[in-house]
Every structure is written in C-alpha cells, then in structure tokens.
Amino acid sequence: EVQLVESGGGVIQPGGSLRLSCVVSGFPFDDYAMHWVRQAPGKGLEWVSLISGDGGSTYYADSVKGRFTISRDNSKNSLYLQMNSLRTEDTALYYCAKDSARGGFWSGYSDYWGQGTLVTVSS
Amino acid sequence: SSELTQDPAVSVALGQTVRITCQGDSLRSYYASWYQQKPGQAPVLVIYGKNNRPSGIPDRFSGSSSGNTASLTITGAQAEDEADYYCNSRDSSGNRVVFGGGTKLTVL
Numbered sequence: 250e251v252q253l254v255e256s257g258g259g260v261i262q263p264g265g266s267l268r269l270s271c272v273v274s275g276f277p278f279d280d281y282a283m284h285w286v287r288q289a290p291g292k293g294l295e296w297v298s299l300i301s302g303d304g305g306s307t308y309y310a311d312s313v314k315g316r317f318t319i320s321r322d323n324s325k326n327s328l329y330l331q332m333n334s335l336r337t338e339d340t341a342l343y344y345c346a347k348d349s350a351r352g353g354f355w356s357g358y359s360d361y362w363g364q365g366t367l368v369t370v371s372s
Numbered sequence: 373s374s375e376l377t378q379d380p381a382v383s384v385a386l387g388q389t390v391r392i393t394c395q396g397d398s399l400r401s402y403y404a405s406w407y408q409q410k411p412g413q414a415p416v417l418v419i420y421g422k423n424n425r426p427s428g429i430p431d432r433f434s435g436s437s438s439g440n441t442a443s444l445t446i447t448g449a450q451a452e453d454e455a456d457y458y459c460n461s462r463d464s465s466g467n468r469v470v471f472g473g474g475t476k477l478t479v480l
Contacts, residue, residue: 294415310468357462358421
C-alpha cells in the first residue's frame with residue numbers, strides 16, 4: 250500500500266523558516282519524481298515544486314523560487330521542503346504527491362497524495 | 373493567476389451527463405489530468421493522459437481533448453460525484469506544473 254505522510258507544519262511568523270518532511274512507503278521511492286502542492290484555506294490547488302527521482306533536477310513555481318528548496322533522501326524514503334522568508338500568502342495545507350511516471354521522466358500527474366501538513370504564517 | 377482556466381461552478385441533475393472543461397495553451401502540447409477533491413480530503417486522480425482511469429475510478433469518468441481545451445465527462449452523475457474538480461498539466465515551457473482554478477460540481 251502506497252503511503253505518504255507529511256509533517257513539520259505549524260505556526261510561524263513572517264520572515265521565518267520551516268522545513269516540511271514527507272515519508273513515503275509502498276513504492277520504489279528513487280524511481281519517481283515527487284511534488285509539493287499547496288492549498289490555501291478555501292482556495293484551489295497550487296503546484297509548488299518538483300524533484301526528479303535521483304534528486305538531480307528541481308523545479309519551482311515563480312511564487313516560491315529563491316525562497317523554497319526541495320530535496321530528498323532516497324536512503325530514508327523522504328522528501329523535504331525547506332521554506333525560508335515565509336510570507337502570509339504562504340499559509341496553506343502542503344501536500345506531497347508522487348508523480349505517475351517511472352524512471353527518469355516526470356509526467357506532472359500525481360497518482361498518490363498525502364493528507365497534508367498545515368503551515369500558518371502569521372504575526 | 374492560473375494558466376489553465378476552468379468554470380468556477382457547474383451543476384448536473386442526478387443521473388445526467390456533465391462536462392467540465394479546462395482551457396490553456398499548454399494543452400496543445402500536453403495532456404491534462406483531472407483530480408476530484410471532496411471537503412477535508414486530499415485530491416484523488418480520476419483521469420490522466422489521453423483518457424486513462426486509475427484503478428478504482430468508475431468508468432462513468434472519461435477525458436477528452438481538442439486544441440487548447442481538455443474535458444472531463446461524467447456520464448450518469450451520482451450524488452457521490454459532488455466535489456471540486458481540478459485539471460493540471462505541464463505549463464507551456466514544460467518545466468513547471470500548473471493547475472486550473474477548480475470547478476465546484478453540484479449534483480442536484
């Protein structure tokens with residue numbers, strides 16, 4: 250059974266930093282690209298970032314580029330999102346999601362999602 | 373702003389057919405995928421690629437595409453299909469992913 254479990258969310262002041270984690274099981278982690286997707290309260294889904302299976306390629310939405318860093322530790326089946334210089338508009342439920350394409354490719358489709366971890370940026 | 377455009381809300385009578393659309397330039401190059409999200413739950417992939425359903429998704433869900441428009445069709449909508457539906461694809465550059473703004477489906 251595929252499982253993705255996020256953690257690390259919380260309440261943080263503007264300008265602060267937070268590191269999210271996602272531990273996965275049930276599939277060969279290093280064979281798949283992984284995404285972070287967020288959803289502000291009452292709003293739609295917003296793609297945040299993607300990392301290739303080997304960690305060698307990363308991509309970011311313009312809204313977070315230069316502030317957020319995606320990484321992974323394949324030995325620990327873990328995905329991370331380091332979030333710096335947080336803004337109130339970063340308040341959202343952050344999901345990690347598995348890309349559907351196996352191997353050195355990524356499709357942009359996510360076939361498995363975690364339940365999310367809530368980040369609240371507020372003074 | 374989203375590079376994929378969806379109608380904010382659509383309604384359908386129980387048992388009838390409904391089409392939810394998604395427009396964007398990137399859809400001329402990439403297929404859309406579709407997600408269903410119910411309140412308090414994570415999104416669930418319902419359609420991906422040309423017209424593929426993940427295991428466990430009812431065959432009343434289907435997808436199609438023409439030009440810059442992708443469509444999700446529910447044939448014989450059920451009460452449990454009431455949810456928010458999101459499309460996504462790679463963006464026009466191919467180096468990012470974009471989501472549509474979402475469509476709230478009401479089953480009457």
